[in-house]
Amino acid sequence: MAVTERQRTDTATRAKKRRPLKGPEKAAILFLVLGEQKGGEMMQKLTDAEIQTITRAMSGLGVIDNERVEEVLTDFTEGMANGNGVVGSFAVAEDMLRSFLPEDQVNGILKDIRGPLKERDLWARFSGLSETVIANYLKNEHDQTIAAILSNVKTDVCAKVLPLLGQEKMQNVVERMIRMEAVPHHMMKQIEETLQSDIINAPAQPTSGELQQRMADLFNKLDSNAFQDLSEVLEARMPETFGQIKGKMFIFDDLVHLDAMDLARVMRGAPGNALPMALRGAKKEVRDVFLNALPGRSRDMLEEEMNTMGPVRGRDVRDAQSGLVDYAKELADEEVIRLPLGGDDEDEFI
Known part of the structure; x- marks a missing residue:
């Protein structure tokens, strides 16, 4: 059936509205169309770096409709005309890799692919820390590093942390945040690895409230006479703090x-x-x-x-x-x- 000018125009318009596919994404679609067996045979001819690149692209494809597949794989237009497109997902990519690669090699590739999820979890956990803990950690960092870090934390957390840095440092950091462009991937990865080791994986430091509750629990079990003697001293030396502890007892x-x-x-x-x-x-x-x-x-x-x-x-x-x-x-x-x-x-x- 002849294709009308209007149909060609509509097709071109829809194509323009969609984001152009990158090379690795096009390659990923090809492997998905070929299937696990043939795709696996082809992947065996690639280097680890190439496999990793294609696997990353495949993991984020989602649903690819027929029209998009036809645009990328013109050689398969006839074979895909009556199909339902293909679906790219982490599970599909993992199954394909495991069909021809050793277990440890697959795990190594997928570990890096899972990175973005772990990064989001890292920033969520970092944002959940006390603003005092975050501010104390950042005070000795370069202003540009602080700006990169605070640009990734929740805005309400950032608003509490900035004043704790001091007026001059806060102004410098905010100015850098405003002017900041995309942080190079290798620099951001280094920052995230440092945060992971210094903050997230470090032994949790108890908050002042947790320390007071611990002392309250200790005093609960202390001999009453010993507690009475301590109370007289503590009320004189630290009346406010001791009063807060007693309030938790x-x-x-x-x-x-x-x-x-x-x-x-x-x-x-x-x-x-x-x-x-x-x-x-x-x-x-x-x-x-x-x-x-x-x-x-x-x-x-x-x-x-x-x-x-x-x-x-x-x-x-x-x-x-x-x-x-x-x-x-x-x-x-x-x-x-x-x-x-x-x-x-x-x-x-x-």
């Missing part, structure tokens, strides 16, 4: 601020004689709150068990109380109960 006596049902839930889950042991060494007002949260029969049984225990060691009492606090925190983490942290009674510590 949760000790046995704080359990009385739980809802009655939540407190009963904690008591029911106490192992062995942990509950009577913990209450034997508790203040009377604390012990009364625990007992009043129980039904009459359960309360009587608990009081009887406490009375028949005899003398108990302070260390055993502290261990039992600490165990109940830990169990309460577990229930809170599972959202079974709610701890009264940061409430009106948060300053009541022994």
Whole structure:
């Protein structure tokens, strides 16, 4: 059937709207059309660098319609006329490589092809760091390097980091970011490798909040007399920081601020004689709150068990109380109960 002038014009117009295919992409389409067996035979004649280039192109092709295939592979126009085009994907490329290359060689090629995904993950993880950590890391870098790095992080993170660099450095970096053109691939790869080793793969440094929580957990388990002695010193030397740590603490006596049902839930889950042991060494007002949260029969049984225990060691009492606090925190983490942290009674510590 004769092709009309309008059809030729429409075809040309559609072709102009589409991005021209690069050489490696055209080669990749050829291998896809040939199929795994014939394509594999052809690839065996290529160098590793050529295989890597074509594999990278094949991985990003996506769906290639018939018209595009015909444009690239005129020799296959007749054979592809009634087909459904071809699909280029990472899985297709991997299958083709494995049909004729050793396992280790395929893994080496695909490792580099997977790079862009890993790079996106690297920048997402880097952007997730504290702005203080990022700023401290960048302060000793060249302004151009800082500009290249901040151009790849999330804008809200960049906005927090820039002021931390100091006024002069911030101005220089922003000016370079505005004027920046595409960073050469080898330079960007070097920056990413450095970030990966210096920041992402480095042992995580705890934040100030995490350090305070660790100290709060330590103080929770510290002997009450020792904690009292420390409190007097720390309140004098670092009142603000110590106050923040105390705000994160949760000790046995704080359990009385739980809802009655939540407190009963904690008591029911106490192992062995942990509950009577913990209450034997508790203040009377604390012990009364625990007992009043129980039904009459359960309360009587608990009081009887406490009375028949005899003398108990302070260390055993502290261990039992600490165990109940830990169990309460577990229930809170599972959202079974709610701890009264940061409430009106948060300053009541022994």
